[in-house]
Amino acid sequence: MSCKEPIMNKIIVYDKANFEGLSKEFACDIPDLHDLDFGDCISSLKVIGQPWVAYNVPRFEGDGFAFEEGDYGEIDSSNKISSLRLVHQDLSDPQITLYEDPNFEGQSKVVKEETNLTYGYFNDRVSSHVVQRGVWLLYKRQNRGGWYHIAWPEERIHDYKTQLNFDDSVSHLHPLQPGRPIITAKLLWDQKKVETEKDILIDEIVGTNCTEYEQAFTANTCREYTATVFQSFHFSNTTSLKLGFSFQVTVGGANIFVVEKGKQESTTTSEKVEVLLPAKIPPCTQLSIQVIKKETTTTVPVELTICQNGKEKTEHAEYQCVSGRTISTRYTMTPASATQDASQANLISRRV
Known part of the structure; x- marks a missing residue:
């Protein structure tokens, strides 16, 4: 057997327990570990991808011991390992x-x-x-x-x-169970759809100047609001991925979305957004400031390439993003009577 198996399938062996001491890494069959100065000494190992079978005699003879994907911190000392064979057979439908x-x-x-x-x-x-x-x-x-x-x-x-x-x-x-699949998720941005757009009122600040002189706005000239992004991932009904399997989807830049099959399959991130407020209120004026969050729901088809068991197949999914990152203000000025009581001269109120 040649060493042309996908690099996703490999075994790392150690001559000491708990993955210590000398180590070697293999991605194809090894008929005789003695040729590599590593015969009858393996005390721990890690399997990535497809299972491996370890034999106590060179050239895959003698008793075989199967190791599925995982970490094995200690190997029975009686299991003298002289050869290693990668299980490349189809394990998907035994x-x-x-x-x-x-x-x-x-x-x-x-x-x-x-x-x-x-x-x-x-x-x-x-x-x-x-x-x-x-x-x-x-x-x-x-x-x-x-x-x-x-x-x-x-x-x-x-x-x-x-x-x-x-x-x-x-x-x-x-x-024997196949190794974990390797998933490549390609977002088809050219097929992106904006499903909904709506404005949401998240804050309202009202200032009233009942004098005949321009007044300073007593509220803070800068406020912070939380902008949210809700991401979800939906698999097709025919997906072959099993419950509990997780992988990463790179949406763009530093946005890496971790998907886990069978769980909520969504995440929400928050960030602070500063909003500048006016510094002055004109004479005899009531100033209303509405803080608006624009919430946009976008869906993007996803093409999943699944590599497992020496095979590659394509499945489909959908990425959905509900973004409320865009926060803006709207100002409304209405006349205020100059004859109002002086105690109302510079009244600030806030409504949410």
């Missing part, structure tokens, strides 16, 4: 058929997901199997316990006793 008797005879059971046979009627009754799709771990004991056999696609084991020394003792099946 299926195995179990048979009660050798040579694929007797009652059969089709399994498509992780299954504990001790909960049903087929426990310790399997004598042969055929793997249609995926890579399966067949355990001797329930809850992934005991020794397990790695069953590859199209594998046909006609007799457990002679080929596996299993003695009809399969109790648990686990299909």
